[in-house]
Amino acid sequence: MPHLAVQSVAKSYDGNPAVQEISFAVEAGQVLAVCGENGAGKSTLMKILSGATLPDQGAILLDGRPVTIDRPAAAGAFGIRTVHQEFSLLPHMSVAENMLLGRMPTRSLPLPGLRFVVDWPAANRMAGAVLTDFGFPDIDPRALVRHLSVAQQQIVEIAKALAAGPEILILDEPTAVLSASETEILFRRIRALAAQGTTILYISHRLEEIFEIADRIVVLKDGRSVLEGAVAELDEERLIRAMVGRPLSAIYPERRGSAGAAVLEVTGLGRDGAFEAIDFSVHAGEIVGMFGLVGSGRTEIAQAVFGARPADRGRIVLNGRARRFASPAQAVGAGLAMVTEDRKGDGLALEASVQDNAVLASYSRIARLGVINAARRHDLVAGQIADLSIRPAEPERPVRQLSGGNQQKVVLAKWLLAPDRDLFIFDEPTRGVDIATKAEIYQIMRDLAGRGVAVLLISSEMPEVLGLSDRVLVVRDGRLVAELPPAGLDAETVFAHAAGLPVPASGAGGTPPVLH
Amino acid sequence: EEEIRIGMVNLSLCCAYFVGMDAAVKAEAAHYSNVEILSTDAGGDVAKLTADVEDLLNQQVDAIIVSGGWIEAAPAATDAITQAGVPLVMVDRLLKLADYTSWVGPDNRAIGEGIGRYIVERLDGKGRVAVIRGGPADNSIGSNRTEGMTSKLEGTGVEAVIAPGWAGWSADGGFKQMEDLLAKEEKLDAVFCENDSMCLGAQKAIADAGRAGEIFITSVDGEKGALAAIMKEGGNYGATGLNSSDQIGRAGFHRTMAILAGAVPEKDTVLPSPIITEENVVKFYDEKSTF
Amino acid sequence: MMRLAVRTSWLRLSRADMLFALAIVALVVFAAFASDAFLTQRNMVNISRQMVTNGFLSLGMLMVIRTGGIDLSVGSVLALAGMLAVGLQAQMPFPLAMAVAVAMGVVVGWLNGWLVARFDLQSFIVTLAMMGSLRGLTYVYADTPRYPEEAAFRSLIGGAFLGPVPVTFIVFAAAVPVVWFYLNHTVSGRAAFAIGVNKEAVRLAGVNVRRHLIFAYIACAVFAAIAGVLLSSRLGIAQPSVGIGYELDAIAAVVIGGGLLGGGGGTVLGVLGGVLALAVVDNVLNLFNVDSYYQQLLKGLIILVAVLARRRRL
Amino acid sequence: MMRLAVRTSWLRLSRADMLFALAIVALVVFAAFASDAFLTQRNMVNISRQMVTNGFLSLGMLMVIRTGGIDLSVGSVLALAGMLAVGLQAQMPFPLAMAVAVAMGVVVGWLNGWLVARFDLQSFIVTLAMMGSLRGLTYVYADTPRYPEEAAFRSLIGGAFLGPVPVTFIVFAAAVPVVWFYLNHTVSGRAAFAIGVNKEAVRLAGVNVRRHLIFAYIACAVFAAIAGVLLSSRLGIAQPSVGIGYELDAIAAVVIGGGLLGGGGGTVLGVLGGVLALAVVDNVLNLFNVDSYYQQLLKGLIILVAVLARRRRL
Numbered sequence A: 001m002p003h004l005a006v007q008s009v010a011k012s013y014d015g016n017p018a019v020q021e022i023s024f025a026v027e028a029g030q031v032l033a034v035c036g037e038n039g040a041g042k043s044t045l046m047k048i049l050s051g052a053t054l055p056d057q058g059a060i061l062l063d064g065r066p067v068t069i070d071r072p073a074a075a076g077a078f079g080i081r082t083v084h085q086e087f088s089l090l091p092h093m094s095v096a097e098n099m100l101l102g103r104m105p106t107r108s109l110p111l112p113g114l115r116f117v118v119d120w121p122a123a124n125r126m127a128g129a130v131l132t133d134f135g136f137p138d139i140d141p142r143a144l145v146r147h148l149s150v151a152q153q154q155i156v157e158i159a160k161a162l163a164a165g166p167e168i169l170i171l172d173e174p175t176a177v178l179s180a181s182e183t184e185i186l187f188r189r190i191r192a193l194a195a196q197g198t199t200i201l202y203i204s205h206r207l208e209e210i211f212e213i214a215d216r217i218v219v220l221k222d223g224r225s226v227l228e229g230a231v232a233e234l235d236e237e238r239l240i241r242a243m244v245g246r247p248l249s250a251i252y253p254e255r256r257g258s259a260g261a262a263v264l265e266v267t268g269l270g271r272d273g274a275f276e277a278i279d280f281s282v283h284a285g286e287i288v289g290m291f292g293l294v295g296s297g298r299t300e301i302a303q304a305v306f307g308a309r310p311a312d313r314g315r316i317v318l319n320g321r322a323r324r325f326a327s328p329a330q331a332v333g334a335g336l337a338m339v340t341e342d343r344k345g346d347g348l349a350l351e352a353s354v355q356d357n358a359v360l361a362s363y364s365r366i367a368r369l370g371v372i373n374a375a376r377r378h379d380l381v382a383g384q385i386a387d388l389s390i391r392p393a394e395p396e397r398p399v400r401q402l403s404g405g406n407q408q409k410v411v412l413a414k415w416l417l418a419p420d421r422d423l424f425i426f427d428e429p430t431r432g433v434d435i436a437t438k439a440e441i442y443q444i445m446r447d448l449a450g451r452g453v454a455v456l457l458i459s460s461e462m463p464e465v466l467g468l469s470d471r472v473l474v475v476r477d478g479r480l481v482a483e484l485p486p487a488g489l490d491a492e493t494v495f496a497h498a499a500g501l502p503v504p505a506s507g508a509g510g511t512p513p514v515l516h
Numbered sequence B: 001e002e003e004i005r006i007g008m009v010n011l012s013l014c015c016a017y018f019v020g021m022d023a024a025v026k027a028e029a030a031h032y033s034n035v036e037i038l039s040t041d042a043g044g045d046v047a048k049l050t051a052d053v054e055d056l057l058n059q060q061v062d063a064i065i066v067s068g069g070w071i072e073a074a075p076a077a078t079d080a081i082t083q084a085g086v087p088l089v090m091v092d093r094l095l096k097l098a099d100y101t102s103w104v105g106p107d108n109r110a111i112g113e114g115i116g117r118y119i120v121e122r123l124d125g126k127g128r129v130a131v132i133r134g135g136p137a138d139n140s141i142g143s144n145r146t147e148g149m150t151s152k153l154e155g156t157g158v159e160a161v162i163a164p165g166w167a168g169w170s171a172d173g174g175f176k177q178m179e180d181l182l183a184k185e186e187k188l189d190a191v192f193c194e195n196d197s198m199c200l201g202a203q204k205a206i207a208d209a210g211r212a213g214e215i216f217i218t219s220v221d222g223e224k225g226a227l228a229a230i231m232k233e234g235g236n237y238g239a240t241g242l243n244s245s246d247q248i249g250r251a252g253f254h255r256t257m258a259i260l261a262g263a264v265p266e267k268d269t270v271l272p273s274p275i276i277t278e279e280n281v282v283k284f285y286d287e288k289s290t291f
Numbered sequence C, D: 001m002m003r004l005a006v007r008t009s010w011l012r013l014s015r016a017d018m019l020f021a022l023a024i025v026a027l028v029v030f031a032a033f034a035s036d037a038f039l040t041q042r043n044m045v046n047i048s049r050q051m052v053t054n055g056f057l058s059l060g061m062l063m064v065i066r067t068g069g070i071d072l073s074v075g076s077v078l079a080l081a082g083m084l085a086v087g088l089q090a091q092m093p094f095p096l097a098m099a100v101a102v103a104m105g106v107v108v109g110w111l112n113g114w115l116v117a118r119f120d121l122q123s124f125i126v127t128l129a130m131m132g133s134l135r136g137l138t139y140v141y142a143d144t145p146r147y148p149e150e151a152a153f154r155s156l157i158g159g160a161f162l163g164p165v166p167v168t169f170i171v172f173a174a175a176v177p178v179v180w181f182y183l184n185h186t187v188s189g190r191a192a193f194a195i196g197v198n199k200e201a202v203r204l205a206g207v208n209v210r211r212h213l214i215f216a217y218i219a220c221a222v223f224a225a226i227a228g229v230l231l232s233s234r235l236g237i238a239q240p241s242v243g244i245g246y247e248l249d250a251i252a253a254v255v256i257g258g259g260l261l262g263g264g265g266g267t268v269l270g271v272l273g274g275v276l277a278l279a280v281v282d283n284v285l286n287l288f289n290v291d292s293y294y295q296q297l298l299k300g301l302i303i304l305v306a307v308l309a310r311r312r313r314l
């Protein structure tokens, strides 16, 4: 008898189906990967299983018995724990408090029946034990979450689910902000849990991860399950065809042409406690990759260039002119664009529409004397919606109602609409984006470079950096530790620099590893 | 028998004084089976008062009584009444710029003068009297009372010490202003408040400071709490100048009825405002009065 | 389930909007049946005039609330503007005095917006401080009422009619499409809305956040100043104490109309509904001769019912 | 740059907190030098007593503000509680009357919280409606002042001293650690804070959001009721009109003390600072004989300076 079975579950929002007629089953101790394009309905399905939203119809069976999961607390009572795609941590609270939210250990008072006083030592002990067990003993349970790096926050988010001792663990894109080593630790943990009989539902757009960790795969498309099977019976090509509806030839576009004049030259850039002595340049027509372990300080360097958080010292030269941007407005005025990494925090106004978000950086193209030309706005936005296949293709829809990957595309659209950019900074541009759209985005980046734009790509995904960059900068602990030419780029070398390990004598070869 | 509808327009029913006026009108009207009182409360807002008047005129009232509280004038409201050809009787407050039919009310300056005389007499022409004001000067009722009181101090040895803040016509405000005065003024012999409520608070502050023996209290209105305090043996509540909203309300109602019956009344009627002290308080104290 | 919603290119009404509209219609129909005086021309004139002050304040408040802020100083701005427009008539022709009053609104709004935007302060406390200071300033300027020197000030504006329609209402009606256009079809209006949702995202898109924020506060204060001038003209008197608590009515109208404090919602149509609802309720309670204490009690309950009717989820 | 911050296991003060504390100390020192009357025992008693009402209201407000809400009804609760505690003395012994007044606070707070939590309504509008309705209800109960029947009601509470310290102040001082403990060391206090930051996240964690929200509103209303009882005991009179606008002072104290409207901030220590600052300012302006118009003007400016002193970024 399957541990968890889903039968004909369906859910629509305002009459638009997000999930329709999905059925599948998992045995106890299995890892089931749920795959599909952006907006396929993966997160919606997980929200239904975790009691975050109610399905319109269908049944959920645990060990063959139908159950009602109408509240998150009900899911918790059945042993279902979920790591949602969007962060749900509370920044001003400690790691322990976040992990044990709703289940804080209490001290008993002299009066019987009164247990409402938090037992902090016990809480810290419990949280610390879970983190250590997980493989991250250096995360202090007493630290405030806002002082952690994004990756550490994600670890805490996962640890929060683990702390409850789940019988069914749902992970919705848990590795989007993790680096390889952390992902490895997570996988070890997942295998251990599975061995103990915990059932795991795993969502990811990284196919290599799925083949590494999953026992079975369900593929969703347009809210329906279109393929289900054991991993052993499937290969990447079939999986992609099921998800996308067609085979994908090459994911990374070909490198082209040569670099032109320097667009951005940075010397001696530094900020206390973040990064120091940063020297690099980006030329017209060139894609420069910036690799580093998560938390190495790349985002902060980019923010300094962009004027979002100005640097304490150093020199920034743009097109031969020394500049010092005190605000993003100045940087944008000078021809910069920056796709920020945290789409929910600083990339999007979630309650505002797709259209309002998309035109934020390009008012000069759609307005005269402050008055917006609605037809022109519509044309531009519709163009981006089509180019990036943003779904649903409704400019007026609030961004909040889009799936995670489609939200990311709106962030891209905002900057692609900005006129005449000289320098594009992409900070983790493909986080949560499905494989077909990734290929489109890579093509867009290459086209930008082809038009003479200088591109700086910050990414924690090794294949992406290797497959796309003309040159790679490696950042470690706020310092630029290596600049690697296209020849001799390989994963081990780059990673060795980034992690501060001994660098292999010579690269394994000039060809970057490309997916399939 | 003809139905008569009279609009009773109140600027505010916040406080006992105005509540008493409204209640008096209604109480007198209750003696007539054919008279209906439509009473409104503008919550202290002159714009709402204007709207209330508009709504009443729209209901074809036969006469309107306006209890204008602390505002100086409401031209749009009073003009609308005049234009509609409805008799306008004002009680308590004589609104400026109004083409009114009749007014019944107190002379606030005269009340203040009466209290001033009482203070000078009791202090034997020498001493310091603290003054607690209700609110800003656009409420000229209070200003008139204070001016009347201080005018009687001129040429005597009695000096007025005016509290810098407003006490907001209420006991809690009076309490706080008095506390701060007591902290800063070593020597005070009397207190004058622009109404009774504030002095009821001030009296407690004085008692708490242990200075009830040296400071006596005077105010204006004659509300029940103040009369009780004056009556109390050995108390320091000296006097209050009667400004009976009950009397005014009843007089205003009868004036209106007379006008509706076709009489041509006196235009302005000032009601007498005796000073109430220990000697005469029993005459004015009414156990059953609401105010 | 019945689908109760309207969606065209220029008009979008959610189910909550429709329920709310229905509630207003029901109220009007009920009033019309229950009181003969309600549907008279005279009463319609009254209601339309009574809507003007809160209407202007609410439109201004909407602009600020959409940026995620709030403006508590509107009542004080209204009072000072009235005092200036009337008081300065002794020194200058009344149109000039009116212009000075509106200019004061610009200055106050700029100051509010600048403090909020430049120092990242909470608008609640900034405008609360402004509310107090400005009230004090008004009394410093003149602590007794002022009466207009020029009769035309009243006869041409506050006391004038165009056909059966009060001129002040026409001024208000003219402001409505302007605000609608600003909110929906200008860069500043759209940016201000996005700022209300996520200021940091808008800043990082290279938008001059400070400018748009300040503009919203200026617009709000200017509307309050206009309301003050119109009110003093209608009443024929300017008093330094007028307008206390008006900000609450304006906020109530915006929220009843679907606006979200903290940003992310609110439409001109909704605000109109809110203003109308509050005015009709006041009027109906008067026409029904409800005792004033019960009026207060009922008005609170009605506001509750109104927001319940348009709440987001059941 | 100088590091100006304190961090121990039980006390965390940011640079802004320290600046703010310094500003209060500076104000006190200045007042002590400039006015002989300031540092007298008499005046200290005054200030301590004057802090009690706003102190209770602000502590209650803090609990609600930390959940991301606001409670505008505290002034009305205070008035009704005072009227009940005094008015009911004709029917029952005064301790029982006081208990009824506080029980009223429980009911009102529960209603506020339930409406906010159950229907996901904005607390601003719910408590605004409550503020109006409750004021009306107070007048319906009694529209003229009430005087306590039992002398002990005043002599034992509002008029009593323990040594040199007013009993009302001691009651307030006793409430402070209770609130601090609630906020920092109870499941409900921590959950309420988390709800103010991200309600959805808390809900997803399986927490009963509604219960903790309602508790915060009840606590706030109960504190307002206690404040009302203490005030009427201190004044020896209960008035139905008392407390209008008190909610703004309470919110100001919380915000000046570092609280964030919309949730996510505010500490007991900060609120104490805010309450103290407001009380001292009022007191000092009176001691210096500042004209009341200028008092209003200055108080607004001082509030502004206070929030500027503790703003998050320059």
Ligand SMILES: Nc1ncnc2c1ncn2[C@@H]1O[C@H](COP(=O)(O)OP(=O)(O)OP(=O)(O)O)[C@@H](O)[C@H]1O
Pocket (backbone or CB within 6 Å): A013, A014, A017, A018, A019, A036, A037, A038, A039, A040, A041, A042, A043, A044, A045, A085, A391, A392, A400, A401, A402, A403, A404, A405, A406, A432, A434
């Ligand atoms: N609250 C909502 N209101 C309206 N539509 C919604 C809402 N949430 C999700 N949807 C829609 O439901 C569909 C499925 O979304 P879902 O988030 O489940 O996709 P997903 O498979 O998780 O995508 P991704 O890989 O991008 O995270 C999308 O079309 C989305 O726009």
Ligand SMILES: Nc1ncnc2c1ncn2[C@@H]1O[C@H](COP(=O)(O)OP(=O)(O)OP(=O)(O)O)[C@@H](O)[C@H]1O
Pocket (backbone or CB within 6 Å): A146, A147, A148, A149, A150, A151, A292, A293, A294, A295, A296, A297, A298, A299, A300, A341, A458
């Ligand atoms: N709000 C914050 N307050 C204090 N420190 C922070 C904050 N956010 C991030 N940091 C610190 O800044 C550093 C980098 O930030 P972050 O975690 O965002 O890195 P990243 O973006 O994941 O990686 P990279 O910087 O390499 O792009 C980390 O060391 C982190 O501790």
Ligand SMILES: [Mg+2]
Pocket (backbone or CB within 6 Å): A042, A043, A044, A085, A172, A403, A404, A405
């Ligand atoms: Mg998803």
Ligand SMILES: [Mg+2]
Pocket (backbone or CB within 6 Å): A295, A298, A299, A300, A341, A427
């Ligand atoms: Mg980064």
